[in-house]
Amino acid sequence: MSVEGIRPAARARKAHGERTRRGILELAVNLASAEGLEGLTIGRLASETGMSKSGLFAHFGSKEDLQLATVEAAREIFIREVIRPAFAVEQGVARLWKLCDIWLQYVRGGVFRGGCFFSAAAAEFDSRPGPVRDRVAEIMKEWLAILRRAVVEAQAAGQLDRRVDPAQLAFEFNALEMGANWAFQLYGDKQAFTRARDAILERLRRHSTKSGSTALPSQKGKRSGRAAQAK
Amino acid sequence: MSVEGIRPAARARKAHGERTRRGILELAVNLASAEGLEGLTIGRLASETGMSKSGLFAHFGSKEDLQLATVEAAREIFIREVIRPAFAVEQGVARLWKLCDIWLQYVRGGVFRGGCFFSAAAAEFDSRPGPVRDRVAEIMKEWLAILRRAVVEAQAAGQLDRRVDPAQLAFEFNALEMGANWAFQLYGDKQAFTRARDAILERLRRHSTKSGSTALPSQKGKRSGRAAQAK
DNA sequence: GCACAAAACGAACGTTCGTGCTATATTGGC
């Protein structure tokens, strides 16, 4: 049923529909990051796009499918905005640092209206079993794995102390980032980004070998590091 | 309107109602920690308590009042379960550590079905202005202030390096704790508690003076610290 | 220009939500 046995001949055409679908999802991601994936209502989304409820609904078979599509769209944005730029940098401490730094910028810069989409989605669905929860958990595991791998690569390159546990460091960095997101969303506290940044940098510096620490930004005055960055 | 101009004469009596109200809120807190404060529906809460919707509703003037009362009830539980036990310990590094340790235990032990009530509530309401959001933000600020003050006291007692920024340390500890909560809720990963614990302890030890470090648990083998703790 | 499928629409469905009204138990003070 639904969109399963697609349309053998058509399919290739799919002229206009794909574009509107993209447009819908773009809006959906932003709405959901602020109001939650459950608070993302079809009526609201319809009026926001200027479409009718039923017209919009036809693009997805059910609300759950809409939620899953929204999660997927958010993942692509995340990859484009965070992962890709960080992977443009060479392996090692440099990339590890870039991953964290860009993440903080991506939240601070308001790529999503409600802060990190996945932090919000994870909190919302962590007690709500189902495909949405599963997919969100999977995606966040991907992110943690990327962080962990970056640590391992930095160690392999001789830039990071081999005694640090990659999973432990990934956990800590992720926690600090999400902590900054939390403080910013709840209090509008931009200093939280500096705090997370400082904490991560401090840890990176402490465990870096001489060759690794050249990949880190130069140490400015202890206080408030790079406050001028995005001002 | 609602419960504003209360009941001048009565009020003092308030015989039976208070008990049922307590009972309702106890259930409400647990439901809300799992399904969210918005997902906490009056009908659901009524059937869960065996009351009628309207009977239950009469205890609170509106859903928002119910949410606020639920938040307050959660705060009291948090104080009883975390703050009070930690304040039974003497000021200084010992209390600071106890605050973090008990927090982790309180989440791990499942005091609330859905993990830390306030992490969930903050994530849910951070983009939803109103009294509920304000109150939640206020309560979390209290918590951060308690952490910060514990750091200051430890410094005043000469147990902690005076150069560390109390707000920074409070931010980091809080982030690590919430990170552990996140990992546990999403993956059931109990190791996350060990990770947060290790990270916090490591930081405490590094900044402790000789007299301060005696207040910390003895350093067991680097690996997995106190895995046996609650098993 | 005709035919046909994709895309969008408008109206309605059954449910559930929060919230009022009104009536009936239950209770404490005299």
Next chain:
DNA sequence: GCCAATATAGCACGAACGTTCGTTTTGTGC
């Protein structure tokens, strides 16, 4: 044991939810 206040129940409401249906518009291949 009565009275007033409190506590709970019953019922109905308007709105919003996700979803379905039949119809109309739109766009292209022949």
